[in-house]
Each structure stands twice: as C-alpha cells, then as structure tokens.
Amino acid sequence: MAITVRRADPDDYELVCEVFADESAYSGTLQTPFPSKERWRKMLAENSEADYLLLAFVDGRVAGTAGLHPVGKSPRRAHARMLGMTVASQFQGQGVGNMLMEALLGLADKWLPVSRIELTVFTDNERAIALYRKFGFEIEGTHKSYALRDGKYVDTLAMARIRQKGV
Numbered sequence: 001m002a003i004t005v006r007r008a009d010p011d012d013y014e015l016v017c018e019v020f021a022d023e024s025a026y027s028g029t030l031q032t033p034f035p036s037k038e039r040w041r042k043m044l045a046e047n048s049e050a051d052y053l054l055l056a057f058v059d060g061r062v063a064g065t066a067g068l069h070p071v072g073k074s075p076r077r078a079h080a081r082m083l084g085m086t087v088a089s090q091f092q093g094q095g096v097g098n099m100l101m102e103a104l105l106g107l108a109d110k111w112l113p114v115s116r117i118e119l120t121v122f123t124d125n126e127r128a129i130a131l132y133r134k135f136g137f138e139i140e141g142t143h144k145s146y147a148l149r150d151g152k153y154v155d156t157l158a159m160a161r162i163r164q165k166g167v
Contacts, residue, residue: 001058003095005103008053008065013041015055015062024089028125030147031086054103056087056096063091066100068108071118080116081108085128097131105135105161115163120146120156129157137161 008016019025020035047053053067064087071080083104087096108114120143121128137159145153 001094003063003099004057005054005099006057008044008055010041010044010047012055013037013044016040016044016053016065018062019065019086019088022086022088024092025086027149028122028128029084029086052104052107054100056091056100058091058094058096063088063094063096064100066104068104068112068114068117079114080118081112081114083117083119085119092127097128098134101131101135109163116160118158118160120158122147122149123155123157129159132159132161135161136163 014037017035017037017040020029020031020040023033025031026033026035044053048070050070051067052069053065055062056064056066064085066083066085068081068083071077071082085097085100087100105117108117117137119132119137121132123142138161140158140160143156143158146156147154
C-alpha cells in the first residue's frame, strides 16, 4: 500500500467532495451530509496562499484531506493556524492520518512562521484524539454542546500544539 500526499488544487474539488461524502467524514467534522461539489469548487478556488489543504491518496485513490488555515486576520494571531482533518472510513487505521499530520506539521515547523496549531475534536473520537496526542497536541478545554451531530448536541475538545521557536 503506497500513501502519497500533495497539496490540493482548485480542480480537485470533486476529490474533496468525495471524501466528505463519507459518513465518517461529515459526522466527525463540522461538515454536513450531501456535500455540494459547487461549494467545494468555490472554497478551493477562493483559498488564499495562506491556506494549505492537502490530499492523501492510497494506491491512487483519494483517502483523506487535512488543512492548515489562518485563525483570523489579526497580526497578533499570525503565529496560529487551525488544523482540520478527515480520513475516509475505508482508509482509517492504515497510516493516512499519520502521513497527513507529518506533512502538515513539517510544513508548519520548517516553512511557516507558525508556533501554535489549534483544533477541535469530538470527545468521543478516540482514534483522532490519540493521533493528535501522538503529535504533541494537548487538551486545553471542553466545549459543551458545541455542535449538532445526528440530532444531538455533542461536546468537543479544544486541543493545541505549541512549538516555541524564534520568529
């Protein structure tokens, strides 16, 4: 099994939509069922150079996405990025998440002026929490009734990884 990772291009909107059509992708993120190809086309076309969306492929098939995005426009938060990730259910537990994390954190640590990476994760997503902990993320708090999922409001964890470096 060969896993490859590359940056998404605007023309990749159908691949991104395919990943988010997977039930585990939209139930594990803040996306909704029945993703719109047009919405993803617009999002990818409007991404700035500061947005990094990566695609993972297993033997040529799209397996997941991960992104690093600015948290806002304030120069006082220029050191921080928000991380989002999803791996299609049939590829979970096969190293795709590890490859995406290595690629994103390598980018952040070696090429970008980023020292803080933030994320939210549902409290019952044990596999994702374990992956984030493995890469140095720590729990900073719990958001109660953060998001509607399958008809119920559920909690998320706020996690972050802080890397001190001279900027």
